[in-house]
Amino acid sequence: MEYSLLDLKYAYAGGIIDGEGCVNLTKNGLTLVVGVCSQELTSFLKQNFCGGVNISKCNSSGRLFYRWVLNSTPASNLLKRVLPYLIIKKNHALLAISFQSKIDTHKDYAYGKVLTKSELKERESMVEQMHKLNHGGK
Numbered sequence: 001m002e003y004s005l006l007d008l009k010y011a012y013a014g015g016i017i018d019g020e021g022c023v024n025l026t027k028n029g030l031t032l033v034v035g036v037c038s039q040e041l042t043s044f045l046k047q048n049f050c051g052g053v054n055i056s057k058c059n060s061s062g063r064l065f066y067r068w069v070l071n072s073t074p075a076s077n078l079l080k081r082v083l084p085y086l087i088i089k090k091n092h093a094l095l096a097i098s099f100q101s102k103i104d105t106h107k108d109y110a111y112g113k114v115l116t117k118s119e120l121k122e123r124e125s126m127v128e129q130m131h132k133l134n135h136g137g138k
Helices: 005-020 039-049 072-085 090-104 107-111 117-134
Strands: 021-026 029-036 052-057 064-071
Touching: 005 021, 005 029, 005 039, 005 072, 021 090, 021 117, 029 039, 029 072, 029 090, 039 052, 039 064, 064 072, 072 090, 090 117
Parallel strands: none
Antiparallel strands: 021 029, 029 064, 052 064
């Protein structure tokens, strides 16, 4: 079986996300973050998948720390593409994709409409599920 360069990039990104990434949810959206001490790694992610890179200094070592960030639908789309390559963060990705799809189907809420109580409760429940996953729960 032959793989394209694009397939290999998604596989590589999946490995990076699985090992160094964090999938976060708030009631307003999805954020995918990879934090590392390698500028080359975050440059690869930004060059191939967009997003932004923030740079800060580690307090303990003084080394530079790079955070690549991708939000909302682009983050969900990337998670869909790397899903076959995820092991540790597979459940995080599935939850995030589901969460973002609910937001994407209700884009009119961004224009001043209010979420119903049941929609807000569902989002809060999904945010809590992600919080548990990110802190070692299943």
